Amino acid sequence: xxxxxxxxxxxxxMRDEVGGKAASLGExxxxxxxxxxxxxxxxxAYRRARDESDLDAQIARLLHGLDINDTDSVSRxxxxxxxxxxxxxxxxxxxxxxxxxxxxxxxxxxxKEVPVAVRSSATSEDSPDASFAGEHDTYLWVRGAEDxxxxxxxxxxxxxxxxxxxxxxxxxxxxxxxxxxxxxxxMVHPRAAGVAFTLDPTNGxxxxxxxDAAWGFGESVVAGEVTPDNFRVDKVMLEITKRIISxxxxxxxxxxxxxxxKVETDPERAIAPCLTxxxxxxxxxxxxxxxxxYGCPQDIEWAVDAELPDGDNIILLQxxxxxVWSKKGPTRVVAPGSNTGDxxxxxxxxxxxxxxxxxxxxx
Amino acid sequence: xxxxxPLPSEITTPPGAEGWQxxxxxxxxxxxxxxxxxxxxxxxxxxxxxxxxxxxWDASLMELAITALSQYNTRHLLVPPANGIDFRxxxxxxYLSPVPAPEADIAMRAxxxxxxxxxxxxxxxxxxxxxxxxxxxxxKQMEALEFNPLPDIEPLEVVTSGAGRGAGGKFxxxxxTLLTCASTxxxxxxxxxxxxxxxxxxxxxxxxxxFPGISDLxxxxxxxxxxxxxxxPDEELKRLARMAVDTGITDAFVIGDVEATCAALxxxxxxxxxxxxxxxxxxxxxxxxxxxxxxxxxxKIWIENVEIPFDFIxxxxxNLQKGADINRPTEAISAERDRIVSEYTALLASDEDREAxxxxxxxxxxxFPYVENHNFYVEHWSHSVIWRKMKxxxxxxxxxxxxxxxxxxxxxxxxxxxxxxxxLYHSWAAPAAPAGPAYWPPxxxxxxxxxxxxxxxxxxxxxxxxxxxxxxxxxxxxWGITSESIANWLGGGASExxxxxxxxxxxxxxxxxxxxxxxxxxxxxxxxxxxxxAPLTAPSWAPIFGKIKAxxxxxxGMMSHAAIVCREYGLPAVTGTGFATSLIKxxxxxxxxxxxxxxxxxx
Numbered sequence: 001x002x003x004x005x006x007x008x009x010x011x012x013x014m015r016d017e018v019g020g021k022a023a024s025l026g027e028x029x030x031x032x033x034x035x036x037x038x039x040x041x042x043x044x045a046y047r048r049a050r051d052e053s054d055l056d057a058q059i060a061r062l063l064h065g066l067d068i069n070d071t072d073s074v075s076r077x078x079x080x081x082x083x084x085x086x087x088x089x090x091x092x093x094x095x096x097x098x099x100x101x102x103x104x105x106x107x108x109x110x111x112k113e114v115p116v117a118v119r120s121s122a123t124s125e126d127s128p129d130a131s132f133a134g135e136h137d138t139y140l141w142v143r144g145a146e147d148x149x150x151x152x153x154x155x156x157x158x159x160x161x162x163x164x165x166x167x168x169x170x171x172x173x174x175x176x177x178x179x180x181x182x183x184x185x186x187m188v189h190p191r192a193a194g195v196a197f198t199l200d201p202t203n204g205x206x207x208x209x210x211x212d213a214a215w216g217f218g219e220s221v222v223a224g225e226v227t228p229d230n231f232r233v234d235k236v237m238l239e240i241t242k243r244i245i246s247x248x249x250x251x252x253x254x255x256x257x258x259x260x261x262k263v264e265t266d267p268e269r270a271i272a273p274c275l276t277x278x279x280x281x282x283x284x285x286x287x288x289x290x291x292x293x294y295g296c297p298q299d300i301e302w303a304v305d306a307e308l309p310d311g312d313n314i315i316l317l318q319x320x321x322x323x324v325w326s327k328k329g330p331t332r333v334v335a336p337g338s339n340t341g342d343x344x345x346x347x348x349x350x351x352x353x354x355x356x357x358x359x360x361x362x363x
Numbered sequence: 364x365x366x367x368x369p370l371p372s373e374i375t376t377p378p379g380a381e382g383w384q385x386x387x388x389x390x391x392x393x394x395x396x397x398x399x400x401x402x403x404x405x406x407x408x409x410x411x412x413x414x415x416x417x418x419x420w421d422a423s424l425m426e427l428a429i430t431a432l433s434q435y436n437t438r439h440l441l442v443p444p445a446n447g448i449d450f451r452x453x454x455x456x457x458y459l460s461p462v463p464a465p466e467a468d469i470a471m472r473a474x475x476x477x478x479x480x481x482x483x484x485x486x487x488x489x490x491x492x493x494x495x496x497x498x499x500x501x502x503k504q505m506e507a508l509e510f511n512p513l514p515d516i517e518p519l520e521v522v523t524s525g526a527g528r529g530a531g532g533k534f535x536x537x538x539x540t541l542l543t544c545a546s547t548x549x550x551x552x553x554x555x556x557x558x559x560x561x562x563x564x565x566x567x568x569x570x571x572x573x574f575p576g577i578s579d580l581x582x583x584x585x586x587x588x589x590x591x592x593x594x595x596p597d598e599e600l601k602r603l604a605r606m607a608v609d610t611g612i613t614d615a616f617v618i619g620d621v622e623a624t625c626a627a628l629x630x631x632x633x634x635x636x637x638x639x640x641x642x643x644x645x646x647x648x649x650x651x652x653x654x655x656x657x658x659x660x661x662x663k664i665w666i667e668n669v670e671i672p673f674d675f676i677x678x679x680x681x682n683l684q685k686g687a688d689i690n691r692p693t694e695a696i697s698a699e700r701d702r703i704v705s706e707y708t709a710l711l712a713s714d715e716d717r718e719a720x721x722x723x724x725x726x727x728x729x730x731f732p733y734v735e736n737h738n739f740y741v742e743h744w745s746h747s748v749i750w751r752k753m754k755x756x757x758x759x760x761x762x763x764x765x766x767x768x769x770x771x772x773x774x775x776x777x778x779x780x781x782x783x784x785x786x787l788y789h790s791w792a793a794p795a796a797p798a799g800p801a802y803w804p805p806x807x808x809x810x811x812x813x814x815x816x817x818x819x820x821x822x823x824x825x826x827x828x829x830x831x832x833x834x835x836x837x838x839x840x841x842w843g844i845t846s847e848s849i850a851n852w853l854g855g856g857a858s859e860x861x862x863x864x865x866x867x868x869x870x871x872x873x874x875x876x877x878x879x880x881x882x883x884x885x886x887x888x889x890x891x892x893x894x895x896x897a898p899l900t901a902p903s904w905a906p907i908f909g910k911i912k913a914x915x916x917x918x919x920g921m922m923s924h925a926a927i928v929c930r931e932y933g934l935p936a937v938t939g940t941g942f943a944t945s946l947i948k949x950x951x952x953x954x955x956x957x958x959x960x961x962x963x964x965x966x
Contacts, residue, residue: 200576206710207574236706237581239870239958277872330712333572334719343484343565343726344477350565352444352469 003094004101006039017042019121019181032289033316036305037108038185039101040121045094046156046180053088059160059175068166078165082157090149098152098184099145105186109307113144115187115258118151120158120180141187141258148184155182188315189254190303192274193218194228196283197322198235198291198298204325206297208241209233209284215274216251217260218301218317226250229274233284240280245273279304282314290319297322368825368853371401374453379816386419386810387452388776391426406451406458406826407844410918412658414898415882416455416817419810420753421660423777424545424746425450425457428658431549433462435557436837440479441472442557445835455817458826459842461835483558487729491555494733498551498740502648505544505748508537510755512762513791531788534759538784541752542777548749552741559734560840566723573711573720578958580870583930585704586727589697592736593924594931596652596665597905599645600672601689604679606641610634613684616677621670646672648744652903654883656924657742660773662883664747665903674887675906682909689909691931738902738924756780763787764800766807774810775803824852824941843920843939852941865915865940867960868926873913873935874954874965877947894955896947900925908932913955915943915962929957937962 005018010026018026022040029035050056062077062084090098106114120137137158139151159180168175194213199206212221212228220226226249232242247270255261275283283302290298301317308315371393376383384392393401413425433447446462464472483490513530521529563586570582607613612634615627628635646666654671655662665672679689704724711717757769765783766772775783783799790797829849838844843866851864878893880886883904889895891910898917902924908914911934916925919938929936935957937943943962947953952965 203575205574205576207707208576232576234576234578234581235710236703237578237584237870239578239580241576241578241958243959330710331573332712332716333569334713334715336713336715338715343722344481346569346723347480347484347561347565348443348473348477350568351442351561352473 002042003045003097004039005042006101007035007037010040014042017044017181019043019183021119021121022181022183023121025183025185028316031293032286033293033319034286034312034314036117036186036188036315037308037312038105038116038183041098041101041152041182041184043179043181045090045098045182048094049088049090049156050176052091055085055088056176058084063165063169063175066169068169071162074162074166078160078162081160081165082154085157085160086150086153088153090153095149098149102145102148102184105184108309108312109186110309111307114307115141115143115189116148117183117185117187118142118148118155119183119185120155121183122178122180143258152182152184156180186305186307188303188317189306190217190315191306192216192279193301193303193317194221196287196300196302198287198300199322199325200232201324204328204331206330207235209235209287211275211280211283211287213274213283214248214251215265215269216253218303219252219260220248220250220262222301231275231280233280235284235288238281238284240277243273243280245271247271248274275304278310279314282311286314286316290316294319294321297326299323368405368827368829369823371406371451371453371458371826372398374823374826377454377816377820379819380454380813382809383455383813383817386455386774386776386813387417387422388426388778391422391450391452393451393453401451402827404449404460404827405829406453406460407838407842407849408822408824409457409459409842410822410824411842411899411923412656413457414656414918415659416814417452417457418660418773418814419776420773420780421658422452423542424549424658424749425452427546427549428552429459431546431553432557432837434550435553437462437464440557441475442561443469443473443476445837448838453826454820454822455814456822459838460827461838463835480558480561483555484562484726484730491733494551494555495740498548498745501544501548501551502740502745502748505541505745505752508541508752510534510537510752510759512759513787531791535781535784535788538756538780541749545749548741548745552737555730555733556737557837559730560837562723562726562730563734564840566727569720569723570707573716574707577707578867578870580867580930581703581707584700585707585724586731587700587927587930588728588732588735589693589700591732592739593902593927594691594905595739596649596672596903597675598691599649600675600906601679601691603638603642603645604676604683604689606638607676607680608683610638612638613680616673616680621673624673642672651744651747652739653743653747653901654886654903655901656899657738657746657901660750660753660770662901664750666747667751678906678909735927743903756784760787760799760803763790763797765797765803767804771803771807774807774814821945825849829853840920843918843923845920848939848941861964863915863937863940863943863946863962863964865937865943865960865962866920866926867956867958868920868923868938869914869929869934869936870958871913871933871935872954872956872958874952875912877915877949877951877953878911879944879947879949881944894953896943896953897925898944899923900928902928904928905932908934913957914938915940915947915953915955917941917943 005014007026007029015023018040025035059081062080068074106112118139137155142148142151159178192213192215196209196211198209200208200210211231214221214226214228221228227246229246230244231240234241248265249270250262251265252260252262287300290300298319299322300319303315303317305313305315429448429450436442437446444464446464449460449462451458517529567582570577612631615624615631618627628639650665650672652665653662682689708717708720711720753772754769757766757772760766760783761769786797786799832846833839833844875892875894877896878889879896880888881898886904886907889907889910893911894913895911896915899919900916905928908928913935914925914929916938917940919925923938926936926938935955937955937957937960940962954963954965
């Protein structure tokens with residue numbers, strides 16, 4: 001049984017082992033949609049930890065004679081179970097593998113202890129008890145192997161939220177029937193971030209990718225707090241067709257104690273382009289891939305990670321369907337039912353008003 | 364549009380060039396009688412074809428070329444909005460002014476154009492095959508014209524055959540035939556060219572409507588051919604380099620000049636002899652290739668200056684020995700073209716759009732080989748023959764003391780040559796002393812000095828009143844003159860941030876030291892890794908494109924030769940900057956952004 005499954009080595013047969021969230025991250029990585037790098041700690045790890053400890057016995061003891069209508073008692077007993085899971089020993093082989101994987105992820109980020117997000121990923125999301133579990137179990141900015149292992153146990157413990165536990169008791173399900181996978185993913189530390197549309201939002205031109213970008217975290221762009229740099233990239237040629245560099249007066253940065261803070265941008269940096277040409281093209285390529293993957297124009301959020309090496313540092317944070325132009329549909333040139341075979345009249349009208357003179361060269 | 368250019372009547376003669384008008388036909392220079400008209404028009408300097416002051420005889424080919432263009436627009440095809448192009452030579456430089464068609468005639472012209480141009484589009488391949496035959500026959504006819512020294516005594520068979528005519532008369536007749544051929548050549552040239560551009564523009568317009576943000580370059584790439592005759596001379600150089608490497612005779616190329624190399628090749632046995640014979644086969648016709656635009660008698664032609672192709676071959680041999688791949692990746696180019704077309708096609712809105720797109724692209728691809736290939740046949744091959752024949756005439760006149768050197772012939776206007784040839788004819792027949800030896804040398808000397816004085820002054824890019832917007836399709840297509848480029852000239856070149864704007868002719872961004880050169884004679888100065896800055900480039904400079912990082916030119920548009928060659932070689936290019944050669948200095952670091960048409964001076 002695999003304990004650790006990196007996103008890039010995910011394949012469809014592993015869905016049950018890693019749960020929905022990790023499966024989706026694995027699928028995206030495989031489709032060329034680069035989510036922040038990371039790995040899943042498969043359900044087998046939870047099973048072994050459970051089976052090699054006295055967890056079942058503890059659960060049986062703590063839930064014995066539970067009245068699910070006595071909320072105080074439910075709450076007290078479930079908290080006790082979760083506390084127990086959060087401190088139980090993890091089999092040595094498994095702990096070593098988690099430490100090893102975290103070390104490798106840190107190395108990719110170029111540091112010793114890379115900050116990560118640790119999240120629960122339940123295996124049967126269509127069953128309600130599983131979706132109760134770990135609804136809110138996300139630990140951000142976790143640093144160091146010790147803390148990662150603690151967070152993993154706390155994710156496991158989220159199988160025993162009050163709601164999930166009561167549901168199982170009520171339905172008569174075995175508590176062993178639910179299992180938990182945990183996702184460990186590098187926290188994005190954006191040098192620059194922003195949004196991209198897979199069409200030109202000013203005229204619906206499907207051949208263009210429009211990119212808005214600013215320094216630091218993408219909040220400043222999404223909230224419209226700064227005027228971002230604006231780039232247009234031809235989707236087919238992957239050439240930058242337009243660039244407007246703005247004064248990006250402030251940015252959201254990461255503080256030493258892992259919080260995000262709004263600061264004034266150094267004046268020289270404020271007027272400098274926040275992306276290199278190869279980054280702009282990589283973002284356009286990413287947007288194009290997302291559009292192809294989802295089958296319709298997309299509106300994506302992306303970041304350039306400061307800690308990942310060039311070529312691997314463009315991260316997709318979110319992709320959703322573009323709505324404004326997609327509703328109207330692409331702009332037709334030829335009216336439906338018109339004769340496309342009459343090339344001479346078309347040539348004559350071209351010569352009479354050559355579009356060529358209406359230069360749209362970028363500035 | 365703010366600002367203005369000097370009026371034609373306000374132009375003054377540069378010092379030392381007084382009397383320059385005598386170098387050109389009376390009808391080609393400004394005249395008092397036409398002053399009001401001339402001052403009311405907009406004239407732009409054609410630096411694409413004539414970057415330097417015209418020599419008197421060279422002006423003939425300009426006059427014939429522009430007139431043939433005009434003739435087709437106005438009299439043959441009736442291009443709806445555009446009549447021909449008027450021209451004037453001002454201070455030695457060629458200025459052009461498009462003549463619009465009268466508004467009232469446009470409906471009638473559209474109907475006639477549909478019928479006439481339609482016939483060409485419907486029968487293009489057949490007519491183009493016939494064109495290739497016509498042009499080759501014309502070259503053959505010109506090649507056959509003999510300009511030998513007149514014989515002391517006519518051969519006996521001239522008498523016995525009853526020919527009744529002799530060498531003196533024939534010499535004059537041959538010159539007139541050469542002129543007729545040059546006129547025919549330029550009429551052939553424009554038989555197809557503007558139609559090719561019209562079909563291209565039609566596809567262009569459709570693509571811009573479907574995808575407002577699509578680049579000119581993307582459109583050009585979808586249409587461009589993969590196997591193009593204009594690249595053939597360079598292909599031949601590469602082939603010869605490979606042959607030298609494959610047959611193990613490269614040692615012959617490291618020993619000095621062409622003569623030494625040829626001697627070594629001959630001495631090396633069969634392989635060397637086979638190579639020489641292969642070179643000779645390539646040379647006709649592919650090395651009838653000018654180092655310039657083909658429009659100047661002074662530009663060197665490969666076949667007459669074999670050290671030029673030899674140097675390029677040597678360079679390729681060195682690259683091959685270093686393990687470099689000098690092949691043109693035609694399969695990859697072709698696959699990339701297919702990818703671009705299929706991706707844009709997929710982005711179109713409807714099946715009707717896709718059908719129209721495919722139809723227009725299809726027509727553009729049928730007609731475009733002419734646009735790409737004619738340049739070799741006309742400006743390079745045919746012009747090479749014309750220049751060669753003129754030098755043969757010059758050599759005969761030099762021998763008779765009319766000139767100091769054969770090239771002096773180009774300081775005569777084309778209609779002065781028959782006078783000199785009659786002088787020759789009469790003095791041979793009488794015999795009597797010709798007047799020419801005393802008459803021509805001072806004239807040639809004076810005119811040489813005038814041309815030098817004219818070349819010393821950079822011409823203003825335009826004269827007269829600029830139009831509100833440029834809409835004449837061929838002006839935009841052939842010369843890259845747009846409302847933007849005119850505004851750019853009026854702005855005087857560099858913008859506030861020290862950058863120059865031009866046409867985004869070939870994409871990519873490069874930084875490096877500039878090498879500013881003004882003509883083909885300076886090609887050898889260009890070093891590895893430099894950015895070439897020139898008034899314009901010529902297709903025959905192709906071999907140095909392997910050394911340079913990017914190109915910037917003063918003149919030319921998307922379809923200029925520099926643009927085509929740079930796209931082919933994958934180098935960024937900004938064309939039509941107007942002022943690059945005067946604002947950039949050799950050695951200065953510059954950044955060329957060929958995707959956005961911007962050149963930034965970094966030092």
